[in-house]
Amino acid sequence: MTRSVVVAGAGIAGLTAATALARQGWTVEIVEIRPEGATAGWGLTLTGPSLRALDSLGLADACVERGYGMTTITNVDGAAAETIDLPGLIGPGRPSMVGIARPDLHAVLRDEALRLGVRITCQAGVAAIDSRMSIKLTDGTTRHADLMIGADGIRSHVRDLLGLQATVRYHGQMVWRARVRRPTWATGIVTYAGPAMTAGVVPISHRDAYVFLTENGVAATVLPDNELPTRMRDLLGPFTGRITDLCPQIQESVVRRPVRTALIEGPWSQGRCVMIGDAAHAPCPQMASGAALAIEDGVVLAEELDIHSDVTSALAAFENRRRERCTALVKTSEEIAALEGRQRHRETYPLTAKCHSRMALPA
Ligand SMILES: Cc1cc2nc3c(=O)[nH]c(=O)nc-3n(C[C@H](O)[C@H](O)[C@H](O)COP(=O)(O)OP(=O)(O)OC[C@H]3O[C@@H](n4cnc5c(N)ncnc54)[C@H](O)[C@@H]3O)c2cc1C
Structure with a gap:
């Protein structure tokens, strides 16, 4: 008998889970609060574990094609520079990681979900869920499903509806991102330790890259968009090295986001509803691994639902x-x-290396 699932959130976790379950014959509907095609932010890095999980769904090559394949991270600290060769997790001749524009990653995931028959309903959220799995949407309609997946991000509303307690913390940091032309010397991720902050460059295609900067000791305030380019250039002022060559390009479309983490302390599920991705566990962006966890969640959840016929056991x-x-x-x-x-x-650096080694182990 066909089983049905409603997924809240067409982000990385929701789209991956939807695809993995549709491949197993589930009837899947995603409800997404934003308009169709809306994504926030410039780009991100798909590390080895992300690519391995995407490869299990046949989607790694599409990401490599649309993004920029890389194998190295170079950490520049004053006159010293150390280059780390990252081990690949998807086999020889393929990159260890991929920098990709967020809209491109979403397009790869969304196209595959739609190809497999997933229905995506935009501009609708979940308003209420009852114990008989009657799911009321904000557009006034109701769904009934065998499973509900909350993949609605760090400020999850579904988590609140289920009464699952999460610790959400702000860490006194803001991350800045600006899109630039990829300099020819950036063939991998290059980071720079400034006097008080870190910055770097991540290629996201042969043509484009983004510059990132982590600002420390700052309140979680919102600044007017038109002030962001000047402020970002000022923050990059004390840096030395080639990253400063990119400052003149930072003229518009700068994004600034608070560094927050989230973790559900108790169970991640209630009855036949489960939380995945940032809604369950959001690391700081500096680790470049939140998307990896979100993608792995979708794949692992589908595997367990395939093994266990009973949803709550799965x-x-x-x-x-x-x-x-x-x-x-x-x-x-x-x-x-x-x-x-x-x-x-x-x-x-050793903490980051330890985490990446741990993440390289099977999910
Ligand atoms: C600045 C920054 C840089 C990052 N860089 C990296 C990186 O390089 N590599 C990496 O692996 N990770 C990175 N991350 C982390 C990564 O972006 C997240 O871990 C990942 O996006 C989580 O995916 P998600 O689907 O769980 O959540 P989200 O991407 O937040 O998606 C949630 C979706 O749910 C929708 N939604 C929200 N509320 C509702 C509702 N009530 N009903 C229905 N839908 C709803 C949202 O509109 C959204 O589409 C970064 C994060 C930040 C902030």
Whole structure:
């Protein structure tokens, strides 16, 4: 008998889970609060674990094609520069990681979901869920499903509706992003330790890259959009090295986001409803691994639902498989944010390396 699922959120976690379940024959509907095609932010890095999970759905090559394949991270600290060769997780001849524009990643995930028959209803959220799995939407309509997945991001409303308690923390940091032309010397990620902050360049295609900057010791305020380019250029002022060559290009479309983490402390599910992605566990962006966890969640959840015919047993098995890995990543990312806040950048490198080694283990 066909089983049905409603997924709240057409982000990375929701689209991946929808695709993985549609491949197994589930009838899937995603409800997304934003208009069709809306994504926030410039780009992101798909690390090895992201690519491995995407490859299991046949989607890694499409991301490599649309993005920029890389194998190295170079950390520049004053006159010293250390280049780390990252091990690949998807086999020889393929990159260790991919920088990609967010709209391009979403297009890959959305196209595959639609191809598999997933229905995506935009501009609708979940308003109420009852114990008989009657799901009321904000557009006044109602759905009935065997499973509900809350993939509605760090400020999840579904999590609140289910009464699941999460700790959401702001870490006194803002991350800045600006799109630039990819300089020819940026063939991998290049980071720079400034006197008080870190910055870097991530290629997202042969033509484009984004510059990122982490600002420490700052309140979670909102600045007018038109002030952002000047402020970002000012913050990059004390840096040395080639990143400063990119400052003149920072003229418009700068995004600035607070560094927040989230973790559901108790169970991730209630009855036949489960939380995944940032809604369950959001690490700091500096780890470049939140999307990896979100994608893995979708794949692992589908695997457990395939093994266990009973949904609640599958959800328990899913959480059992995921909790330790996701918690460790969130907690380590919080340690890294705290060290950065105290300008102890060098101490963050071994923590980051340890996390990436752990993430390289199977999900
Ligand atoms: C600045 C920054 C840089 C980052 N860089 C990286 C990186 O390089 N690599 C990496 O792996 N990770 C990175 N991350 C983390 C990564 O972006 C997240 O972990 C990932 O997007 C989580 O996916 P998600 O689907 O769980 O949540 P989201 O991407 O937040 O998607 C949630 C979706 O739910 C929708 N929604 C919200 N509320 C409702 C509702 N009530 N009903 C229905 N829909 C709703 C939203 O509109 C959205 O489409 C970064 C994060 C930030 C902030």
